Amino acid sequence: MTTLPLRARLLTALAGDPDGTPPWVLELADGDDTGLFLEDGPAWTVHAGTATMVAGIRALLMQALHPGALAGVHDWSRYREDPLGRLSGTVRWIICVTFGSQAQAERETARVARFHTRVTGDYRAGDGTPSSYSASDSDLVEWVHIAFTDSFLTCHEAWGAPIPGGPDAYVKDWATAGRLMRLAEPPQTAADMRTRIDDLLARGVLRGDIGDEHRVADVVSFLRRPPFEGSMNTAYRLLFASAVATIPARYRRLLGIRRSPFPVVTLTRLVLAVTGRALGSGPRAQDFARERLRRLAAGGLDVVDA
Known part of the structure; x- marks a missing residue:
């Protein structure tokens, strides 16, 4: 059996191809x-970085702390049956919104x-009371957005290049x-x-498992066991440990996970x-986006100010 090169294995996991x-x-x-974001601006810089591979794991761990968001994953996600398909579907949205035209991002x-x-x-909400959820609920949309943004920013600060304008520029x-997902007032x-994240914790909205529930533990257990083999499996286990290392202790306790004693960050x-x-040995998503920008610029459109 032929073993795919590292780049092909990475791209199969990330893009399904x-x-x-x-x-x-x-x-x-x-x-x-020219799209929603400036070429090589904050969003381009963060989302083109390899630290996104750790950030994606961290975001899923953090999102599991909101019982409403977790219920949606538990009830509807196909991550157990098709983890790579679930991953590539999420990557698709991020890439298209970040690097695509406005029309592609909206589609x-x-x-x-x-x-x-x-x-x-x-x-069951954080206080144990029965509640209902819809993925379009404003509080769930906000939680998914801020958990994502916090994770991608945190991991980029740990392993990425300087962000143009700094951390606040990326959040903004x-x-x-967030507004594209109908979030009225994103941070x-x-x-x-x-x-906002700490306030949700203080109000008891975020929580670990209660009583005989094991949903948080199930997600953590699944994310800890990578759907990879060989060197990809070893690398993933390290990325998981690093994702855990970037999560503050108060949230790690709710997740039931501990920071590794090994120098996983290094x-x-x-x-x-x-x-x-x-990944840099071949074309990347941003390279295709640059093709569009160069074409538009050659046609007389001011790419910087558009």
């Missing part, structure tokens, strides 16, 4: 506008929204994606974002460097 060029990636070169958001209209059910930039600064820096070289 060993070449990294499914139709939605190729479409990044199309379109008649992808509409695709996600159509699925979310079916995601409804019941759960990615607020555009504009890192301090505001983290205050080791992850080496793994991400190898990953970056592998």
Whole structure:
């Protein structure tokens, strides 16, 4: 049996395609506008970095602390049956919104929204009272947005290059994606974002398992066991440990996880460097987006100010 090169294995996991060029990636070169985000601006810088591989794990762990969001994952997600398909679906939305034209970003958001209209059910809130949920509920949309933004910012600060304008610039930039998901007032600064997370904890909205529930533990257990083999499995286990290391202790306790005693942050820096070289050996999503921007600029459109 032929073993796929590292780049092909990474792109199969991330994009569902060993070449990294499914139709939605190729479409990044199309379109008649410059997109929602400035080329090489805060969102481009963070989402093009390899630290996103740790951030994705961290975001899923943090999102599991909201029982409403967790219920939606438990009741509707296919992550157990098709973990790589679930991952590539999430990556698709992030990539299209970040690097695509406005039209592509809106189509992808509409695709996600159509699925979310079916995601409804019941759960026990942080205080144990019965509650109902819909994936379009404003409080759940806000939680998913801020948990995502916090995780991607935190991991980029640990392993990524400087962000143009700093952390607040990224939070403000990615607020555009929050508004695209109909979030009325997404945070504009890192301090505001983290205050909102801590406030949810203080009010008892965020919680671990209660009584005989095991939903949080099940998600943590699944994320700890990677759907990879060989060297990919070893690398993933390290990324998981590093994701845990970036989560404050008060949230780790709710998740029932401990920080590794090994120097996982330093080791992850080496793994991400190898990953970056592998992915950089061929075209990446941002390269297709640059094709669109160069085409538009050649046609007389001011890419910077558009």
